[in-house]
Amino acid sequence: MGKKRKHTETEAAAIEETAIERPKRTLLGFKDGSTEENKETSVVTFRNKEKVLVTCSRRISYRYRHLMLNLVSLLPHCKKDNKVESKDAKGATLNELVELKSCSSCLFFECRKGKDLYLWMAKCPNGPSVKFLVNAVHTMEELKLTGNHLKGSRPILTFSSNFDNQPHWKLLKEMFIQIFGTPKDHRKSKPFYDHVIVFSILDDHVWFRNYQISCPHNGGTQKIDRGDLEKMTLVEVGPRFCLNPIKIFGGSFGGPTLYENPFYVAPNQIRSLEKKQKAGKYAKKVKAKTRRKMHQLSNPMEVDEFADMWKE
Numbered sequence: 001m002g003k004k005r006k007h008t009e010t011e012a013a014a015i016e017e018t019a020i021e022r023p024k025r026t027l028l029g030f031k032d033g034s035t036e037e038n039k040e041t042s043v044v045t046f047r048n049k050e051k052v053l054v055t056c057s058r059r060i061s062y063r064y065r066h067l068m069l070n071l072v073s074l075l076p077h078c079k080k081d082n083k084v085e086s087k088d089a090k091g092a093t094l095n096e097l098v099e100l101k102s103c104s105s106c107l108f109f110e111c112r113k114g115k116d117l118y119l120w121m122a123k124c125p126n127g128p129s130v131k132f133l134v135n136a137v138h139t140m141e142e143l144k145l146t147g148n149h150l151k152g153s154r155p156i157l158t159f160s161s162n163f164d165n166q167p168h169w170k171l172l173k174e175m176f177i178q179i180f181g182t183p184k185d186h187r188k189s190k191p192f193y194d195h196v197i198v199f200s201i202l203d204d205h206v207w208f209r210n211y212q213i214s215c216p217h218n219g220g221t222q223k224i225d226r227g228d229l230e231k232m233t234l235v236e237v238g239p240r241f242c243l244n245p246i247k248i249f250g251g252s253f254g255g256p257t258l259y260e261n262p263f264y265v266a267p268n269q270i271r272s273l274e275k276k277q278k279a280g281k282y283a284k285k286v287k288a289k290t291r292r293k294m295h296q297l298s299n300p301m302e303v304d305e306f307a308d309m310w311k312e
Helices: 009-018 036-041 062-074 090-100 167-181 226-231 266-298
Strands: 024-026 029-031 052-058 079-082 105-112 115-125 129-138 156-159 195-202 205-214 231-235 239-250 252-261
Touching: 024 079, 052 062, 052 090, 062 079, 062 105, 062 231, 090 105, 129 205, 156 167, 167 195, 167 239, 167 252
Parallel strands: 052 079, 052 105, 156 195
Antiparallel strands: 024 029, 105 115, 115 129, 129 239, 195 205, 205 231, 205 239, 239 252
């Protein structure tokens, strides 16, 4: 066996000049030395990485907890967390939880006195955030809501024309689109559109409805004729509820007030007025009794001559 010949210095320099440099490897693959022109021609596509944290406060009632779980089933891009104590420092706690869960939005259900449900809808960590009072709650488990759609399918979001009238409604519309819209090609979503989520404004309240798109089929075939598209119907699935906006804040769970609802009345104030009305009814009854007694004392009955006739 002969020994290998050593390259001379000139041959080694020629090999180094002709050799192609190996691209550097990164976490996302090999980094090619592309020119600036190639970078300009490459199209930058936007990818929606929206994630929503859904949580609630302690001592929440069973009906409101079912409503929260219904929304969790509607949002395949959400993450559910443990209950949070609803105190003055809940904003800092929730912002920290959102950051730990790698989310960009938050839905926080806050129950007070076991009766009143408040919904915080916030974009973290910079805001804005909205505080709603939730009324007229109906969950999916009710027998009247007979619809049923595929879990994890992407919804069609529809809004009434009132959302374009005033700036605070436009802000709420954009927040609804970002939070309730399922990101495209999400790993937990299905590539179907078989339900519609409707947001409508009536009496300065936002009404939430969820409908299944029901269409007829011919025999065992799954394809639908064009004539049958007009026969599509909507069957309500649920949940359904009403959102009464209270305040819109510039930050996440606080900050400067951007909008305040002038027609909002707190439920505690409504209950106190009802108690005062009931107390007024009782006071009227007491006054009527005293007036009757005074009338009887001032107008005594005449003595009857034959009152004691049968006693003898």
